[in-house]
Amino acid sequence: DAGVIQSPRHEVTEMGQEVTLRCKPISGHNSLFWYRQTMMRGLELLIYFNNNVPIDDSGMPEDRFSAKMPNASFSTLKIQPSEPRDSAVYFCASSFFARGDQPQHFGDGTRLSIL
């Protein structure tokens, strides 16, 4: 079974550039989560969707970040303009509904470096 697929695996770009991270959730899952992980702050939930609808975006750090889920099999996280402090590993995860008792399945992340 294919797990959560993220692309690209690595991204290096200069500050000020637009960055788009992509995620394909596990087929049949109807909740999708975007996380950011840094050494200093650990894992942070940025936003999650249920049935393609954003439910909680309170973790999105600022207006430079935006996320979309145009259909059940695809989501993007966009940073525009990017800044060096956005450097982190970004994970996407999916599950059956964002209920507390459902395991989330994570992709292997996108390692983002902003120079």
Next chain:
Amino acid sequence: KNQVEQSPQSLIILEGKNCTLQCNYTVSPFSNLRWYKQDTGRGPVSLTIMTFSENTKSNGRYTATLDADTKQSSLHITASQLSDSASYICVVSRRTTSGTYKYIFGTGTRLKVLA
């Protein structure tokens, strides 16, 4: 304040030995508690999920306990193997008044198993 604290921050043990990782939380209202294993360069993988009424849950050599009264959880690893070397993350979820879920992450325990 909703917080999750894990200890120790890091741990080194010899292969074949047992170890216990701790997670204390102040999250309210409590929904459930999860333990994840994260290998270097990979996304987290769910080990166990426990609700309020569950005291113990096992997944192979991993056994998680939960004391909802003292708001403490532990993850016990039996007969450790080199492949257990990873970060272990405790996550506590709570349900908000609007019906969404909030996830509070610990900063993890980094375990190294030596041959």
